[in-house]
Amino acid sequence: MKKLLALFRRSNLDSELNEELDAHLEMAVADNQRKGMSTQEARRAALASLGGVAAARETHREARGLPPLETLLQDVKFSLRTLRRDAGMAVFAILISGLGVGACATVFSVVHTLLMRDPLPGMDRLVWMQNNTGPGLSARTTQVGYLQEVQRSAKSFSEAAGFFAFYSLGDLKLTGTGEPERLTGVPVTGNFFRVLGVETQLGRQFTAEEAQVNGPRAVIMGHAFWKTRMNSDPGVIGRTLTLNEQPVTVVGVLPAYFDFAAIFAPGQKIDVFVPFPLAEQTNRFGNTLSLVARLNPGVTAPAAHAEMEVSARRWRDEHKNWNDFVPRVISMRDYISGNIRGAMMLLSGAVGLVMLIVCANLSNLLLARANARQKEIAIRAALGAGRGRLIRQMLVESSLLSGAGALFGLVLAVGATRFLASLDAKVPMLAQVTLDWTAVAFTIAVAALTGIGFGFVPALRGSMMELQSAMKAGDRGSSAGREHARIRGTLVVSEVALACLLLVGTGLLIRSFLRVLDVNLGFQPEHALAVRIDPGRRFPNISERNAYYRTALENVKAQTGIEAAGLTDVLPLGTNRSWGSGNVGKTYERGKYPLAYVRIVSDGYFKSMGIALIAGRDFGPGDTPSSERAIIINETMAKRQWPGENPIGQKVRADGERVVVGIVHDVRHLALEQDGGSEMYIPMWQTTDFPLADLVVRGNLAQRDMEAAIRGQLRAQDPTLPVTVFRTLQGIVDRSVSPRRLIVMLLATFAGFAVILASLGIYGVISYSVTQRKKEMGIRMALGASGGAIRLEVLLQTLRLAAIGLGLGLAASWTLTRMIAGMLFGIEPGDPMTFGGALLMLASVALLAGFVPAQRASQLNPVEALRTE
Amino acid sequence: MVWGYHMNKMELLQGTLDVMVLQTLSTMGSLHGYGIARRIEQVSGNQVMLNQGTIYASLVRLQQRGWISAKWGTSENKRKAKFYTITRAGAKQLAADAAYWQRLTGVMERVFAVPAEES
Numbered sequence: 001m002k003k004l005l006a007l008f009r010r011s012n013l014d015s016e017l018n019e020e021l022d023a024h025l026e027m028a029v030a031d032n033q034r035k036g037m038s039t040q041e042a043r044r045a046a047l048a049s050l051g052g053v054a055a056a057r058e059t060h061r062e063a064r065g066l067p068p069l070e071t072l073l074q075d076v077k078f079s080l081r082t083l084r085r086d087a088g089m090a091v092f093a094i095l096i097s098g099l100g101v102g103a104c105a106t107v108f109s110v111v112h113t114l115l116m117r118d119p120l121p122g123m124d125r126l127v128w129m130q131n132n133t134g135p136g137l138s139a140r141t142t143q144v145g146y147l148q149e150v151q152r153s154a155k156s157f158s159e160a161a162g163f164f165a166f167y168s169l170g171d172l173k174l175t176g177t178g179e180p181e182r183l184t185g186v187p188v189t190g191n192f193f194r195v196l197g198v199e200t201q202l203g204r205q206f207t208a209e210e211a212q213v214n215g216p217r218a219v220i221m222g223h224a225f226w227k228t229r230m231n232s233d234p235g236v237i238g239r240t241l242t243l244n245e246q247p248v249t250v251v252g253v254l255p256a257y258f259d260f261a262a263i264f265a266p267g268q269k270i271d272v273f274v275p276f277p278l279a280e281q282t283n284r285f286g287n288t289l290s291l292v293a294r295l296n297p298g299v300t301a302p303a304a305h306a307e308m309e310v311s312a313r314r315w316r317d318e319h320k321n322w323n324d325f326v327p328r329v330i331s332m333r334d335y336i337s338g339n340i341r342g343a344m345m346l347l348s349g350a351v352g353l354v355m356l357i358v359c360a361n362l363s364n365l366l367l368a369r370a371n372a373r374q375k376e377i378a379i380r381a382a383l384g385a386g387r388g389r390l391i392r393q394m395l396v397e398s399s400l401l402s403g404a405g406a407l408f409g410l411v412l413a414v415g416a417t418r419f420l421a422s423l424d425a426k427v428p429m430l431a432q433v434t435l436d437w438t439a440v441a442f443t444i445a446v447a448a449l450t451g452i453g454f455g456f457v458p459a460l461r462g463s464m465m466e467l468q469s470a471m472k473a474g475d476r477g478s479s480a481g482r483e484h485a486r487i488r489g490t491l492v493v494s495e496v497a498l499a500c501l502l503l504v505g506t507g508l509l510i511r512s513f514l515r516v517l518d519v520n521l522g523f524q525p526e527h528a529l530a531v532r533i534d535p536g537r538r539f540p541n542i543s544e545r546n547a548y549y550r551t552a553l554e555n556v557k558a559q560t561g562i563e564a565a566g567l568t569d570v571l572p573l574g575t576n577r578s579w580g581s582g583n584v585g586k587t588y589e590r591g592k593y594p595l596a597y598v599r600i601v602s603d604g605y606f607k608s609m610g611i612a613l614i615a616g617r618d619f620g621p622g623d624t625p626s627s628e629r630a631i632i633i634n635e636t637m638a639k640r641q642w643p644g645e646n647p648i649g650q651k652v653r654a655d656g657e658r659v660v661v662g663i664v665h666d667v668r669h670l671a672l673e674q675d676g677g678s679e680m681y682i683p684m685w686q687t688t689d690f691p692l693a694d695l696v697v698r699g700n701l702a703q704r705d706m707e708a709a710i711r712g713q714l715r716a717q718d719p720t721l722p723v724t725v726f727r728t729l730q731g732i733v734d735r736s737v738s739p740r741r742l743i744v745m746l747l748a749t750f751a752g753f754a755v756i757l758a759s760l761g762i763y764g765v766i767s768y769s770v771t772q773r774k775k776e777m778g779i780r781m782a783l784g785a786s787g788g789a790i791r792l793e794v795l796l797q798t799l800r801l802a803a804i805g806l807g808l809g810l811a812a813s814w815t816l817t818r819m820i821a822g823m824l825f826g827i828e829p830g831d832p833m834t835f836g837g838a839l840l841m842l843a844s845v846a847l848l849a850g851f852v853p854a855q856r857a858s859q860l861n862p863v864e865a866l867r868t869e
Numbered sequence: 870m871v872w873g874y875h876m877n878k879m880e881l882l883q884g885t886l887d888v889m890v891l892q893t894l895s896t897m898g899s900l901h902g903y904g905i906a907r908r909i910e911q912v913s914g915n916q917v918m919l920n921q922g923t924i925y926a927s928l929v930r931l932q933q934r935g936w937i938s939a940k941w942g943t944s945e946n947k948r949k950a951k952f953y954t955i956t957r958a959g960a961k962q963l964a965a966d967a968a969y970w971q972r973l974t975g976v977m978e979r980v981f982a983v984p985a986e987e988s
Contacts, residue, residue, distance in 0.1 A: 016951070017925065023950040024903040024921070030946060031907075049906075049921050056922025063926035 017060055021053055075396040083400065086369070092760075093365055094404045097447045099753060100358030101409025101440075106416040107351040107746070108439030111344045114429050115337045119263055121197035122294075127301050128335035129160070129291040129308065132326045135670065135677060136597055138578040141165045142291055144283040146325045147189070149315050150293070156304035158296050161195040162289035163188040164276045166575060168692050169268060173536030173722055176242040180722040182532060183243070184269060185219070186260060187276035193220075193254070195294050202226075203237040203252035210251070211275040213282070218275060219243065220252040222260065225271040244536040248274070262431045263336060264290070267424040267735060287323050292332070305329035324591070336428045343743050346820055350505065353498045354750045355443065359450040360491045360498075361757045366398070366451065367484050367491075368768055395452070402451035406444040413440060425738035485769065489801060492761045496805025497812065499751070499758040500842055504813035506744070506751035507834035508824055513744045515826035516737060522667035522676070523572065524610030525729035527698055529706055530571055533714060534693040535721055542625055546685050548718075549693060550621075553602060555713040561701040562709065566605030569690035570597075571727075572669035573736040581680055583641055584651035596637055596678035597669065598654065600690035603683070606632075606664060608696040609729075616648045616662030623683040630683055631658035634666045637678035654680060655687050672737055673825050696729070703728065743823075755842065758805075759849040766798050767853035777857055778865030787858035794857050798850025799843075806842055810835060886919075886927045888970065891963040894937060894955040901942075901950040902928060928953060936962050 025046050032042035050056055083090040120126060129150075133139040142162070150160045163186050170182030190211025193200070200220065210218040219241065221230070230236045240247045254273075261268045276282065276289075295304060308327040316325060330338070337344070377390060414435055421433040533552055539545035549567060557565045570576055581596035582588055603619040605611075614635060623630050631652055638647045638660075647660045669676045684690065699706050703726075711723045734741075770777075777790055817829040827834070893908050894900060900908070905928075906921040913919075931937045936959030944950040955963070 019949070020902060020925065020951050023901065023944065023948050024906075026948055027901075027903040027944065027946065027950075028921075049919075051920035051922040053922075055920075056925055059923055059926040060929055063930045 014057070014061075017057060021050070021056060024050065025053075072392075072396065075393045076400065078393060079397040079400050082397065089365060089369060090401065090404075093362060093401050093451075094408055096358050096361055096365075096757060097402060097405030097451070098408030098412060100355050101406055101443045101447050102412025102416060103750060103753070104351050104355050104443040104446075105409060105413035105435065105440045106420070107347050108443070109413065109417050109436040110420060110430070110433050111348055112436040112439060113433045114340055114427070115344055117429070117432070118333075119257070119259065119336070119429060119432060120332065123197075123332050125295045125297075126196065126332035127157075127293050127295060127304060127329050128332055129293055130328050130330070131287060131324075132328045133324045134578070134595060136576050136578045136595075137165055138287050138576070139595070140290075141287040142289045142325060142327070143287050143323050144278050144285070144289060145319060145322055146312070146315060146327075147289055147291060148278055148283075149311070150291070150308075154293075154304075154307065154311065156296060156299045156307045157293040159191060159195045160291060160293035161189045161192040162276075162291040163192060163264070164288055165290040166288055166577065166691065168532075168575065170532045170722075170725060171692065172243045172272065172274075173245070173720075174241060174243055175245065175720055179724075180720050181724060182722045183225075183271040185243070185272040185274050186270055188273050189278060189289075190275055192273075192292075193258075195292055196258075197294075198254060198258045200252035201255040202234060203250070205252060206275045211277055213277045213279045215275070215277070217246060217248040218251045219248045220254060220273045221250060222270055222272060223254050223256045223258065224269075226253045227256075229271075243272075243274075259432060262429050266428045266430060267426045267738070283322075293329075301329055301331045301334075340427055340739065342820075342822060343739070346505070346823065347743065347746055350502055350747055350750050353502050354754055355446060357495050357498050357754050357757045359446065360495045361761050362447070362450050363453070364488050364491045364495075364761050364764055367488055368764060370484075398451040399448070402444075402448040405447055405451075409443070409447070410440060420742075423738070423742065424735075425742050426735060427739045427742065430742075485765075485772075488765050488768070492758075492765045492801055493805040493808070495754075495758040495761045496802055496842060496846065497809035499754040500806055500809025500838055501812050501816065502747075502751045502754045503838040503842065504810070504834055505817060505820060506747040507838055508817060508820065508827065508829065508831060509740075509744050509747055511827050511831065511834055512823070512825040513737070513740055516672045516740060519668060519672050521572075521672070521733065522611060522665045522669075523729070524698075525733045527700060528608060528610070528696060528729040529703065529710070529726050530694045530696045530729065530732075531707075531710060531714075531723060531726045532692060533567075533695045533721065533723070534691075535718055542688060545688075546625070549602065549684065552695065552714060552717055553604065555717060556695065556697060556710055557604070559699075559709045559713065561706070562697055562699040564604055564607035564698045566608040566696050567602035567684055567693045568605050568609075568696060569600040569684075569692055569694070570669075571694055571696070571729075571732060572667055573671070573732050576669060579654050579680075581637070581641070581652055581654045581678060584653050584657050594637075594641055594678065596633070596654070596680045597676065599679065599681050600684050600687055601681050602685070605681070605696065608698045609667075610698065611667060612665040614663045614665060616660070618662060619681075619683045624685050627686075629656055629658045629686055630661045632662040632664055632681040633660055634664055634676070634679040636666050636676070637680060638663050640678055652680070655682055655689060658682065672733070755845055758842070759845045762798060762801060762846050763849040763852065765801065766794060766850045767856070769797070770794060770853045770857045773857075774860065774865045777860055778862040781860060782862040782866070787860075790860070791854040791858035794854035795847065795850050798846055798854070802843055802846035802850075806839060809842075810839065813838070886923060887931060888963070888966045890924065890927050890931060891936060891955060891959055891966065894953055895960060895963055899940075899942075899952045899954045901944060901952050903950075905953070931959065934962075935959075 025043075028046035028049065029039070029042045032045050033039065037045065047053070118124070129142070130140050131142045147160060147162050150157065154160065167184070167186050169184045172183040172185045174181045174183050188206075190206040190208060193205050201223065203220070206218055206220065209215045221236070226232060226236065236250050236253065239250050241250060242248070260273075261270045282288070293304070295301070305328065308329055312325045312327050316322070381390060417433050417435050421431055423430065533549075535548070539548065553565055553567065556562060576597050578595045579598045581594050581598075583594075588594070601619070603621060603623065606613060606618055616632070619630065619632065631654060633641075633647060633652070641647070641652075642650060647663060650660050652658050652660060664681070667676050667679060668674065669679070684693070695710070697706065697710055701709065707726050710726075714721055714723045777785075781787070781790065813835065814830065821829045889909050890905055893905050893912075897904070897908060902924050903921075906919060906924045909917065910919055928937070928939075932939060932953075935956060937953050937955050939951050939953050941949060942952040
């Protein structure tokens with residue numbers, strides 16, 4: 001306490017001490033004079049035996065005040081002053097360590113959220129059960145009856161639930177609360193939230209009655225919908241909404257932490273949940289459910305899988321008329337992050353490389369600075385600075401640098417994580433990404449250790465050297481200087497190698513991305529819009545329904561600037577469903593019956609999508625309920641089911657018997673990277689089996705004008721029709737490549753950063769060596785060496801460094817890129833173009849970085865160069 | 870070596886200066902800093918390398934521990950100076966320190982008195 005007070009009473013104490021020292025000196029001088037010294041001599045001797053007034057004051061202060069705190073303030077002030085003098089270096093060090101910390105903290109936060117955080121309570125006991133009878137959603141979902149069997153007899157699960165996977169965006173029409181609007185509602189089994197472990201925040205879950213066919217109509221709101229549309233109104237429970245022209249009671253609101261879309265439908269916006277009954281009626285829908293289940297204590301996912309595999313065989317035999325069921329049980333964790341894990345590992349590796357480069361560069365920078373400062377430190381030591389004091393000051397300086405870098409990195413990471421969470425990319429849990437403080441702390445520690453290791457240790461060594469030699473030799477030729485130069489050379493070589501590795505990896509993924517974008521989609525996404533136009537009510541009969549859609553279609557087509565319009569129930573790259581599609585008159589073994597993705601479309605659809613007709617005819621207004629039942633198939637289906645024959649005129653069993661009237665081009669509707677398999681198109685006018693209708697319009701108007709024209713026509717026809725959400729086909733395509741784009745974007749940023757850092761590292765080392773060799777070069781130029789020769793020599797020195805780094809980097813890439821083979825599309829991991837490009841790019845960047853100092857060296861004035869030392 | 874000078878004089882062991890100051894004040898009564906420094910130099914027969922400035926650090930340390938007290942007064946040549954006096958706690962501490970040093974010197978003497986063994 002006394003010491004603390006002393007800090008504040010400092011000036012008072014100082015003046016007292018001064019007075020005391022004055023008295024001391026006066027008495028000493030008087031004594032000395034008495035011994036016969038002259039006044040001057042007496043004073044000098046008195047000062048000498050006191051050991052200097054300043055030193056006495058300093059030891060006095062150290063003894064009485066809080067020395068660490070007080071000197072710390074002084075050290076901070078001093079460090080700020082020296083850093084300001086060296087502002088370029090300081091800013092640069094802060095920038096690179098900040099960028100490194102920011103990148104690392106961001107990626108690790110993403111990885112943590114995507115791979116490690118549990119978005120559901122007790123998630124380690126949750127499993128995802130998927131049907132596995134082929135590609136496409138229809139083959140991945142399960143019939144209601146099987147869920148009921150699981151609920152009745154499965155020993156592995158305490159409870160199983162599911163949701164209706166064929167919900168579509170905007171299924172529910174909300175009216176009576178202002179402008180009619182489409183909501184997205186997911187039908188879930190009554191126990192769905194209970195199985196997930198999610199409690200309602202307000203109200204309750206669905207009751208058993210509500211989960212029955214024709215039970216009381218109830219809806220549970222998602223938290224986001226309640227917050228934005230209901231203004232977080234706690235009195236919403238019990239209120240009635242009009243959904244699809246039916247009154248529905250609000251019974252519950254879900255908590256904020258539960259985000260259905262983030263887990264099950266990344267990038268979508270889910271508003272509400274309605275009950276999906278498990279009954280004979282819904283069993284008849286076929287495969288509809290995605291299943292989740294909670295494991296009993298002590299049961300693992302593989303054990304549950306084994307049980308399901310055996311049970312499924314029995315159930316299939318008991319219910320011969322049901323669809324096939326080949327269950328695959330995986331942990332919820334694997335379901336959420338299984339697909340993205342590889343990419344996340346890649347990103348972690350990349351950002352780790354970036355951090356290594358940052359550390360190498362920081363080290364390089366600080367080593368150069370420590371080198372240059374050895375002389376300064378030696379002088380300060382000679383002037384009486386204590387070693388402890390010097391060390392403390394160095395520590396303060398490196399901490400200031402790393403602290404500022406960390407702060408900058410933190411700001412970057414906060415911004416970057418917000419940005420990533422706001423992207424509605426198709427990556428599970430991405431929307432939930434928040435800054436992970438463990439990652440932040442870890443990366444800041446790494447940067448700080450680098451700062452201390454390379455800024456502080458060399459400086460410390462400097463403070464311990466022989467002062468005389470340090471002051472005399474400066475930094476040239478001293479053994480420490482030579483050693484530093486070697487370390488810095490090694491650092492630059494490793495920077496180049498790491499940058500090369502990153503560049504090759506990124507190059508491969510960029511080229512894959514371009515190949516993906518280059519893929520023949522089978523349709524033309526430009527200049528086309530889609531909007532849902534099913535009115536959300538039942539039509540009394542098929543002809544009234546046909547009339548409604550026919551009028552809408554013709555009205556829109558009649559607008560100027562509209563080239564084509566058509567209707568479909570399934571847009572590419574969204575959900576999909578498949579039906580059996582056997583040739584009429586042919587028998588198939590069980591399990592060999594052909595399946596095809598089915599689309600219910602109107603005439604004009606192929607034209608509006610830009611899907612090419614290969615053979616036969618398009619649908620037309622003549623395809624009516626009373627005309628011949630027609631079907632159009634894609635090329636793959638034609639080849640698979642009629643190899644070497646003409647399919648036109650053949651008959652298919654799909655929604656009754658149908659005659660093949662045309663063949664169209666394949667469409668990449670599952671993913672850009674994936675073949676679409678067999679596809680078939682059924683005329684809308686001839687069937688009732690479709691849940692919704694999307695209007696696809698192609699035109700040469702600007703998007704906004706086109707939207708306005710369509711909206712005007714549809715509103716005039718039906719004022720209660722919500723015509724709010726338009727999607728461009730290009731947007732749909734972009735969304736489907738969004739995970740790939742996200743990863744390529746992040747990697748490209750890292751690679752660019754790495755190349756810049758490596759080039760700066762090269763520049764630093766070469767320009768330092770030019771400064772060191774100024775005298776030698778001056779002599780050689782005086783003896784007749786030309787500037788060009790000197791420049792060539794410096795450039796060759798640069799190339800040597802770069803070549804070693806590139807050699808190592810390319811070798812490492814050659815072995816390591818094999819690990820990302822699974823993420824590549826259309827190119828080999830050893831793609832020579834990519835390797836060559838990386839080599840060329842890094843070599844030219846290195847040359848550029850070396851050219852500046854080389855040019856400076858070639859323009860040396862020999863006389864000046866010799867005189868400067 | 871960089872850090873010191875007066876190489877031919879004895880360097881003070883850490884902590885001995887405080888004891889010397891206490892002992893001086895105990896025998897001389899009230900004294901100012903210069904007086905203490907001179908006294909220590911005289912008593913040691915000018916054997917000790919005393920950086921007089923360090924006296925003041927020692928004085929402030931002892932003061933903070935409550936072993937000495939200070940008061941402004943007038944010196945013999947009519948100069949305003951700070952005079953230090955040992956306190957009761959200081960006297961107790963000195964007694965403990967003196968016992969310790971006496972034991973230590975006894976031990977050191979015996980250590981050096983052991984003749985070198987033939988080996």
